Amino acid sequence: MRKKQWPGWGPGEQAEQHYLVQPRALAGGGDLRHVSEFLRASGWRDKSKTGGPLFMESPDRTIRVAYDPYVLPGGWTIHGQADGPNGEWSAHLARQTPVEIIAGLTDALTRPRSAHAPNVWAPLKEQNWHTRFEDAHYTATSPDGTAWMQYHHSPDGTAMWWTGAKDKQGNGWTAHFSPTTPMHLVQAFSAELASPDPVMRPRGRVPHSAQIRTWSVSVKPSQLRAWQQARITAARAATWAANSARSTWPRTTARPYTTAGGARTRR
Known part of the structure; x- marks a missing residue:
């Protein structure tokens, strides 16, 4: 029986070797476009300079996402301006933070906030992470011990979210969020951090670590493009749906009720 060819494959297209990597927290940084293209498709402005760091700005100009590999230690910086009752906030993530985990937070920046109260620890507990109090800190650790999430209290009274992953050779990354970072964003990040799903890396981009498991897969370039396009199309x-809904919202400012004589009624 002949194998059915995927409709998107071009004539003579050659498969390329990739690897599925697990746990995802130790998979390395990955392709920045996983983050940037989704934001661009969501209406964010790309203000990056040619050959320079990545710099994206939200449509209302209140949030900025940047990636700069040219400074030490380099990595991601996400900054949000104060907005009404919410204070100014920031997140800093090292270069080796997997883009799929970062996208948990940055994708959430493009969506309306849920009416449900966020719970950072819920996605971790669902994946059987171990939680414990240590001094003034509350920490969750992955079952294999390679990744953690902590609400960290410093001796001077300041607090922050601290997270990261590290193998036995010392390879890995760390990230921290200011205590004013909106909780639903930290929860979206923790959900991707705890996800058991592997992530894909091309040959030559898989970290050397005894703590990871890999599976070799053959992937057509057109398959990769189709998967990337599906994510962009969803964004x-x-x-479009959010903009359409806003444009059809009824006016909320009602005219005051008056009597036939024109006098405003009192309660």
Whole structure:
């Protein structure tokens, strides 16, 4: 029986070797476009300079996402301006933080906030992470001990979210969020951090670590493009739906009720 060819494959297209990597927290940084293209498709402005660091700005100009590999230690910086009752906030993530985990937070920046109260620890507990109090800190650790999430209290009274992953050779990354970072964003990050799903890396981009498991897969370039396009299409559709909903909202400012004589009624 002949194998059915995927419709998107071009004539003579050659498969390329990739690897599925697990746990995802130790998979390395990955392709920045996983983050940037989704934001761009969601209406964010790309203000990056040619050959320079990545710099994205939200449509209302209140949030900025940047990636700069040219400074030490380098990595991701996400900054949000004060907004009403919410204070200014920031997140800093090292270069080796997997883009799929970062996208948990940055994708959430494009969506309306849920009416449900966020719980950072819920996604971790669902994946059987171990939680414990240590001094003034509350910490969750992955079952294999390679990743953690902590609400950290410093001796001077300041607090922050501290997270990261590290193998036995010392390879890994750390990230921290200011205590004013909106909780639903930290929860979206923790959900991707705890996800058991592997992530894909091309040959030559898989970290050397005894703590990871890999599976070799053959992938057509057109398959990769189709998967990337599906993510971009979803972002555009969600943005279109949100903009359409806002444009059809009824006016909320009602005219005061008056009597036949024109006098405003009193309660």
